[in-house]
Every structure is written in structure tokens, then in C-alpha cells.
Amino acid sequence: MAHAVKALFPEAKLAIGPATEDGFYYDFDLDRTFSPEDLHLIEEKMSEIVRQNTPFVKKVVSRQEAIDFFERSGEPYKVELLREIPDEEVSLYEEGGFVDLCRGPHIRSTGQIVAFKLLSVAGAYWRGNEKNRMLQRIYGTSFPDKKALSDYLAYLEEVKKRDHRKLGKDLDLFSTSDEIGAGLVIWHPNGALIRRAIEDFWLREHHRAGYKILYTPHIAKLNLWATSGHLDFYRENMYSPMEIEGVDYEIKPMNCPFHIHVYKHTLRSYKELPMRFAELGTVYRYERSGVLHGLLRVRGFTQDDAHIFCREDQIEDEILAVLDFTLFVLKTFGFERYDIHLSTRPEKYVGTLEHWESATNALKRALEIKGLSFDVDPGEGVFYGPKIDIKVKDSLNRPWQCSTIQVDFNNPERFALDYRGSDGNEHRPIMIHRALMGSLERFFGILIEHYAGAFPVWLAPVQVKILTIAERHADYAMHLLRTIAGHDIRVEADIENEKIGYKIRHATMMKVPYLVIIGDKEVSDRSVTVRKRSGENIGPLSIDEFVGVVKEKIDKKSLEL
Ligand code: ZN
Numbered sequence: 001m002a003h004a005v006k007a008l009f010p011e012a013k014l015a016i017g018p019a020t021e022d023g024f025y026y027d028f029d030l031d032r033t034f035s036p037e038d039l040h041l042i043e044e045k046m047s048e049i050v051r052q053n054t055p056f057v058k059k060v061v062s063r064q065e066a067i068d069f070f071e072r073s074g075e076p077y078k079v080e081l082l083r084e085i086p087d088e089e090v091s092l093y094e095e096g097g098f099v100d101l102c103r104g105p106h107i108r109s110t111g112q113i114v115a116f117k118l119l120s121v122a123g124a125y126w127r128g129n130e131k132n133r134m135l136q137r138i139y140g141t142s143f144p145d146k147k148a149l150s151d152y153l154a155y156l157e158e159v160k161k162r163d164h165r166k167l168g169k170d171l172d173l174f175s176t177s178d179e180i181g182a183g184l185v186i187w188h189p190n191g192a193l194i195r196r197a198i199e200d201f202w203l204r205e206h207h208r209a210g211y212k213i214l215y216t217p218h219i220a221k222l223n224l225w226a227t228s229g230h231l232d233f234y235r236e237n238m239y240s241p242m243e244i245e246g247v248d249y250e251i252k253p254m255n256c257p258f259h260i261h262v263y264k265h266t267l268r269s270y271k272e273l274p275m276r277f278a279e280l281g282t283v284y285r286y287e288r289s290g291v292l293h294g295l296l297r298v299r300g301f302t303q304d305d306a307h308i309f310c311r312e313d314q315i316e317d318e319i320l321a322v323l324d325f326t327l328f329v330l331k332t333f334g335f336e337r338y339d340i341h342l343s344t345r346p347e348k349y350v351g352t353l354e355h356w357e358s359a360t361n362a363l364k365r366a367l368e369i370k371g372l373s374f375d376v377d378p379g380e381g382v383f384y385g386p387k388i389d390i391k392v393k394d395s396l397n398r399p400w401q402c403s404t405i406q407v408d409f410n411n412p413e414r415f416a417l418d419y420r421g422s423d424g425n426e427h428r429p430i431m432i433h434r435a436l437m438g439s440l441e442r443f444f445g446i447l448i449e450h451y452a453g454a455f456p457v458w459l460a461p462v463q464v465k466i467l468t469i470a471e472r473h474a475d476y477a478m479h480l481l482r483t484i485a486g487h488d489i490r491v492e493a494d495i496e497n498e499k500i501g502y503k504i505r506h507a508t509m510m511k512v513p514y515l516v517i518i519g520d521k522e523v524s525d526r527s528v529t530v531r532k533r534s535g536e537n538i539g540p541l542s543i544d545e546f547v548g549v550v551k552e553k554i555d556k557k558s559l560e561l
Contacts, residue, residue, distance in 0.1 A: 001118070001140055002026050003098035004045035008038075014100065015077040015126060015135050022152070023141030027124055029077065034136055039118045042138070046116065053111030054096035058104060066090050066101060073099075077126065115149035116142035119156070130290075158396060164448035165294040171453050171510060173461075174295065174444075183292040183299030185441050190461035193490065194447075195440060197459050199280060201332070201557075202304055202437075209325055211278040211306060216258035218282060222248035227414055228257045233383070237285045255281035256433060259307040260415045263429075268419040273429060274310035274318055280440070281305045295445030302440040308432040309417070315359060315430055319366040319388075319405060322434050326390060326403045327370070329436045333447060334456065334559050335392035339399050340372055343380035343387050350384055351409030359407040359430070360386040384410030394450040402438040402446070407431075454511040454533060457553040457561065464550060465512040466493040467503040469519040476523045480516065480543065487547050489554070508533070513561050514550060532561045 001024070005012050009030055017026030028034075061069075063082055069092070070078040078101050082090065093102045095110060107113070118140040126132035143149040160166075168174045173191035180186060187195055206213065222241045225231045230238065234253060241248040252258075259277040268275070282302045291297055310318050330338070342363055345356045363386055367374050374388070381387055385407035391399035408431040411417075418426040437443040447455070457463055464484055468477045474495040484491040494503050500517065507515050515531040522529055527540040541549070553561070 001042060001046055001138065002028075002100060003049055003095060004042045005138070006098060007045055008041060013077055014075050016081070017100075023119070023139060025137050025139045027126070027135040027137045029126075029133065029135050034121045034138060039121065039138070043116075043118050046113075049096060050110045050113045052096060053109050055109040056106040057094045058106070059092045059094060060089050061092060063088060063090050066092060069099070070101070113142060114144055115146045116140060117149060117153060155396065162396070162449040162452045163294075164296075164445040167448050167453040168294070171461075173448065176294070176298075181299070182289050183287060183297070185295060185298055185300070191444070193461040194455065194459050195444065198437075198440065198444075202280065202329075205325070205329065206278045206306075209276075209321070211276040214259060214262060214277050214279040216255060216279060216281060217252075218284075219249045219251050220257070222250045224257050225250055225253075228254070228260075228411060229414060230254060237287075239284060239286055251284045252281075253283050253285050255279055255283065255303065255305045256307060256411060257415075259305075260411060260417065260431075263307075263309050263417060264415065268309075268429070270311060270419055270421050270427070273419060274308050274314050276306060276308045278304075278306035295441045295448075298439075298441050301442065303435050304437045304440065306434050308434070309412075309429045310432065311419075311427070312355075312358065312430055315407065315432075316362040316365060318432060319362050320369060322405050322432070323366050323370055323372075323388070326405070326434075326436050330390070330392055330403070332557050333443075334450065335394070335402075337393035337397075338372075339391040339393065340367065340374035341377050341380075341389045341391075342367065342374050343377045343382075343389065345381055345386065346379045346383060348383050349381075350413070355409050356386065359409075363388050363405070363407070382406060384408045392446070394446060395452075396449075400442075400446045402443060403436050404434065404438070406433045408433055454513075456557065456559045457513045457550065458557045460511070460513050461490065462492050462510065462512050463489050463554070464491040464514045464516060465507045465510075466491065466495075466516045466518060467500060467507065468493070468495045469500045469517065471495070471497055473518045473520075473523055476526075477518050480518070480528065483543055484547060484550075487551060489547070489550050504531070513553075516546070534561055536561075 002014055002017055005026070005028060006014070011030065013029035015027035015029060017024065063085060067079055067082045070082065082101065090101060091104055092099050093104060093106055118138060120139045122137050122139070123134045124137040126135055141149070141152060143152060168191070171190060172188050173194070174188055175186050176182065176184060177186070203213065225238070230253060238253050239251050241250045243249070259279070262277055263275060280302050282300060284300045287297060287299055292299070308318050308322070344360055349356065367388065387404060387406035389401060390403035391401050393399055412428050412431050417429055419429055421427045466477045466480055468474055477493045477495050481491055481493045494507070504515060511533060513533045516528045517531060522540065525540060527542060528546045529537065529539040530541065530546060531537050552558070
């Protein structure tokens with residue numbers, strides 16, 4: 001590609017051009033902006049170079065020779081890179097008269113390239129630094145055969161269609177705005193209804209699983225974060241403190257210290273353990289504006305957080321219960337494939353080796369008992385304890401980090417937690433941090449993409465939409481609306497004087513699971529005819545029958561219509 005660009009635009013300066021996980025890119029410095037037509041021309045030139053089947057020839061030269069060469073060729077970015085390479089010798093690759101600095105290896109000749117496509121152009125600062133010059137980055141991809149390329153392009157189309165930022169706008173679910181502040185999410189009514197359904201489910205299941213629910217403040221004295229250790233190891237993710245009557249306060253990056261406070265509130269006995277505190281706790285973390293991305297990377301988000309305080313002999317049972325709980329919750333949302341990672345003791349750690357070993361074994365045993373396959377990431381644990389991370393695979397098989405279960409030896413020590421044991425002595429409890437969905441914002445983003453906005457009935461903001469064919473059907477439609485709403489089903493009616501085709505198109509675009517279409521026949525029979533989101537029709541049904549169908553789907557949290 002770089003050869004083709006130089007052939008077409010000799011004044012373009014070459015910066016860097018690495019391979020990436022799913023393709024490649026190259027950064028160019030050029031005064032004109034690459035247009036889609038330019039990309040097309042570049043592709044044609046690339047095809048020409050491929051047809052010529054010219055060999056790639058490697059040449060090892062001294063660094064100074066390379067610098068001289070690129071200086072003569074008018075490539076200042078290459079010269080800058082070379083000046084920082086410590087090696088005495090570097091390799092150049094030459095192909096059809098085009099020379100580039102490259103470590104290699106390369107294919108033998110351009111004829112080996114079978115299928116490729118240039119995908120997009122984006123601005124990119126030289127060396128990723130916003131103080132430097134903005135370059136143009138051309139992205140492309142290549143595959144060993146045409147079928148694999150067309151499959152990949154179809155996959156990219158699907159990814160684009162499912163983009164939660166686009167669907168979030170189309171379905172009026174949420175927004176972020178510069179006026180409010182980047183990375184701060186506003187949940188619109190439709191998104192808020194979904195969040196409410198998730199939270200109701202979360203609450204009920206936590207009650208059932210023996211958790212106590214907490215609410216805690218959004219700010220606290222900065223000193224609290226010194227005790228917890230966050231000021232030492234997490235400061236770059238925290239915002240600047242604010243002053244209240246001469247004392248520094250901090251907006252919370254974590255919920256843990258508050259839950260610890262509840263534990264510490266009175267003297268605890270071994271009989272009270274395990275204690276499980278859960279909270280939908282909103283935290284704020286500093287992320288650079290460049291990395292913010294829709295709902296997936298934000299500055300304020302709500303964790304489905306919980307902390308379990310237990311005795312050492314209870315770790316395994318607790319981990320097992322958390323694991324069961326996690327998989328149940330994920331399955332309810334339609335996620336049944338996972339990548340699971342067990343991260344073990346890093347080089348820098350707190351706690352005793354004995355503790356680490358018993359906790360790591362407990363995590364491992366729990367995974368084995370559940371028959372879950374997992375990868376061990378040696379040394380990847382947090383300094384305060386080992387952890388299990390679960391990445392769910394979505395409908396496009398993309399992994400997303402959601403759930404985490406972390407054992408913590410640090411906080412009980414720092415906050416001097418204890419309990420009175422059966423032996424009458426004071427003991428230190430173990431603390432487990434866990435989040436099932438991770439953050440509600442991020443999880444919502446993943447759900448939107450997983451379902452492409454067509455949510456299961458229990459989550460759909462509008463579950464049933466009543467559409468009238470003519471104005472004379474409005475009375476029956478309103479009667480239906482009241483009846484269905486009386487069963488706690490989220491229902492709306494469209495009795496506007498519009499063509500039924502238009503009404504159906506609009507409701508279909510909004511991905512409403514059930515459309516109830518009312519005409520003369522339905523009014524005279526007191527029945528309903530239902531069109532599912534999938535396009536399948538059911539009915540005529542009596543109103544009760546239809547309500548029964550919808551209620552069952554909601555109650556069972558069915559993923560099918
Ligand atoms: Zn925590």
C-alpha cells in the first residue's frame with residue numbers, strides 16, 4: 001500500500017505502518033486529504049503491483065547508511081525513527097524500486113498477495129501525541145483467499161449495523177454530549193426502562209442469594225482513599241479532590257471502603273459470616289477523552305458491585321456460589337459462551353504465600369467443580385489477591401470482559417477488620433470483591449450489540465404496540481391498551497390517522513417484539529391478531545390468550561418471542 005501511495009502521491013511522507021490483529025495500517029503525511037476515490041485508486045495501483053509479482057529483497061545496512069538513504073529520499077519520519085533505534089544494523093526491504101525500513105519477515109513476492117481491501121482513513125497524531133502533526137492513517141486488511149476476505153467484510157458490516165452508538169440513537173436509548181461532559185451517560189426513557197428491568201432482576205436475585213443491599217455516597221474524604229491504598233496505586237484514574245470546609249473530598253472511584261465501613265460498624269462474630277453487601281454503586285474514573293467510546297468506555301458508571309466478608313474456611317463455598325450466580329445472570333441475558341481467566345500472584349504482592357496459595361486453589365477448585373475450562377494467567381493477579389475474570393462471547397463471538405471475582409488480603413489488613421472467632425480470639429476476615437455485569441453502562445452497550453437492539457421481551461422498552469387500521473378502531477385499541485397495561489406489560493398504542501404500512505414500518509424499526517393490528521374483524525370478534533418482530537403472525541387470539549403469551553415470555557425471561 002505504501003508503495004502504491006508513493007507511486008500516486010510522490011509528495012506523501014511515510015511514517016509508520018505496522019500489521020495489526022485484523023489487518024494493517026500506514027500513516028502518511030500529505031497536504032491533501034485522502035478521499036474514498038483516492039482509496040479506490042490506491043487499491044487499483046496495489047493490484048497492479050501484485051500482478052507484477054515483484055520480489056521483496058532484504059538488505060541489512062548500518063543505521064547511518066539507512067539514515068543517509070532516508071534523508072536523501074526526503075523521509076524525515078523514517079530518519080527520526082532510525083535515530084532512536086539502538087541497533088548498529090537495520091534491515092530495509094526493497095520491492096519494485098520501493099524501499100522501506102522494516103524488521104521483516106516478508107512474503108517472497110507481491111504475487112503472493114491474494115485478497116485485500118482498504119477500509120478507511122482516519123487522522124492520527126505522529127507517535128500518538130496530540131502536540132505532534134496530524135497524519136492520515138489508511139486502514140486495510142488482507143486474507144489468503146477471497147472467501148475469507150468477503151466473510152470478514154460481511155462481519156464488519158454486521159459490526160457496523162450493531163454499533164451501540166448508532167442503535168442507541170435510532171432506538172432513543174441513551175446519549176452522551178459535550179454539553180454535559182464527555183463520557184457521562186444520559187439514559188433516555190427507553191434506555192432507562194431497560195435499566196430498570198435489569199436492576200429489578202438484579203435486586204430480586206441478590207435478595208435470593210443472601211446479599212444485603214447498601215446505598216453509599218458519591219463523595220468521601222480523600223483520606224479514605226489513602227487508607228484503602230487507592231491514592232498510591234490508582235491515583236491516575238481519580239479526579240482532583242474538591243474542598244469542603246478546609247477538608248479534601250474525592251468523588252469515588254470505588255465502592256469498597258464504604259462496604260468495609262458497614263462491616264466495621266459493630267463487632268462481628270464468626271457466626272455472622274459470610275456477610276455479603278451489594279450495591280449498584282456509581283463510580284467516577286478518569287479516562288482520557290481519546291479513549292472514551294460510547295457506553296463501553298466512560299467516566300461515570302454504575303457497578304453491580306458486592307463485597308463478601310468471610311472466614312478462610314468459607315472461601316471455596318463463597319467462590320462457588322458467586323460463580324453459579326454469575327453464570328446464571330449471564331445466561332439470563334443470553335450469554336452462554338465465555339473465556340475464563342484465572343490470574344495468579346504477581347511479583348509485587350501483599351499477604352502471606354500461604355494465603356495466596358489457599359485462595360488461588362479455592363478459585364481453581366471452584367472452576368473445576370463447575371467443569372469450566374479456563375486459562376491461567378501467571379502473575380496477572382492484582383497485588384492484593386488472585387482473581388477470576390469472565391469474558392462473555394456475544395452473537396458475533398466477540399469477547400467482552402464483564403464479570404470479575406477477586407480475593408483481597410489487603411483491605412482487611414489496611415482497615416484492620418476482624419471478627420470474634422469460636423475460640424474467642426480476634427481473626428481477620430477475607431474479603432471478596434465481585435461484579436457480575438461489571439458496569440451497567442458497559443453491559444448495556446454489550447447487550448445492544450449482542451441483540452442488535454432487538455431485546456428479549458422482558459427487556460424491551462415497549463413490549464407490545466397496538467396499531468389501528470382506521471380511526472373507527474381507536475376505542476377498541478384504547479380498551480386493549482388499558483387491559484394489557486393492567487397486567488404490567490409495557491404497551492403503547494398508535495391510533496394516529498396514518499397508513500397501517502407506515503405504522504408497522506415504524507414499530508418494526510423500533511424493534512417492538514409484538515405488534516397488535518386492529519381492524520374491523522378484531523373489533524367485532526373482540527380478538528387480536530399479532531405480528532411478531534420476526535415477521536411471523538399469530539392469531540386471532542382472545543385478549544386473555546395474548547396477555548398469557550406475553551406474560552409467560554416476560555416471567556420466564558425468555559430469549560425467544
Ligand atoms: Zn471492591
